Every structure is written in C-alpha cells, then in structure tokens.
Amino acid sequence: IIQRTLTYLFQHFAEDLKLPDVAELAGMSESTFSRFFQKNTGNSFSDHVAKLRLWQACKLLSDTEIPITDICFQVGYMNISNFNRAFLRKHKMTPSSYRKLSRQRLAMRA
Structure with a gap:
C-alpha cells in the first residue's frame, strides 16, 4: 500500500491533494492513514507533499x-x-x- 501511495503522490503532487481523498484511495480512515503514512515514511502527509x-x-x-x-x-x-x-x-x-x-x-x- 505504501509504495502505491507514494507513486500516486509522485504522479499527482501538483494537484490539490487532500488527506481524506488519498486515505480513501488507500482504503483507510483519515486517522489510520495519517498514522500509517507517518510510520512508513517518517513524514506527515502534508510534509511529504x-x-x-x-x-x-x-x-x-x-x-x-x-x-x-x-x-x-x-x-x-x-x-x-x-x-x-x-x-x-x-x-x-x-x-x-x-x-x-x-x-x-x-x-x-x-
């Protein structure tokens, strides 16, 4: 899931990316995705973007x-x-x- 998410962000970073939308794409709630993303990348979603x-x-x-x-x-x-x-x-x-x-x-x- 993390690699797919990172690829998506890399391909779409110039768009108006919102945490709820990307969390939904990953099949997670916002809070679960936020923790998952931080744990796997060392960055918050917004910092990574x-x-x-x-x-x-x-x-x-x-x-x-x-x-x-x-x-x-x-x-x-x-x-x-x-x-x-x-x-x-x-x-x-x-x-x-x-x-x-x-x-x-x-x-x-x-």
Whole structure:
C-alpha cells in the first residue's frame, strides 16, 4: 500500500491533494492513514507533499527559465506567497536566490 501511495503522490503532487481523498484511495480512515503514512515514511502527509513540490520547484528553477510565478503554480501551490514562504523555510533562501546560485554553480563547472 505504501509504495502505491507514494507513486500516486509522485504522479499527482501538483494537484490539490487532500488527506481524506488519498486515505480513501488507500482504503483507510483519515486517522489510520495519517498514522500509517507517518510510520512508513517518517513524514506527515502534508510534509511529504511539500517536499515533492519543492523538489520539483528546485529542478525547474535550476534547469529552466520558466518564471517563478509559473513554477509556483506548476508544482501545486495556489499562491506565490505560500510558495515563497515554504521555499524559504526549506532552503533558507528565496526561489530567485536559489536560481541565481544554481546558475553560478553551473557557470563554475563550465
């Protein structure tokens, strides 16, 4: 069940994922699924989804010229403020600073 759930989350992280919906897909109550997920991944459901979204945002910031606002929505955030706040909390820098730093690192390798 956990592998199927993780695969589903990876394939759908940019959508409006809700714990009750994913719990239902797993055939569990919300509370049972929440405990099950935490026990098997070491993360809460919402933390895991946030990590997937931020991981994809980092890839897009590093590898593309897509505007940051577009990346925000592409990875599943509903507004730029929440995206910036989550990114800053996780990476200790803004998305634009992350992009700039990744460009500098890439230039140093060339």
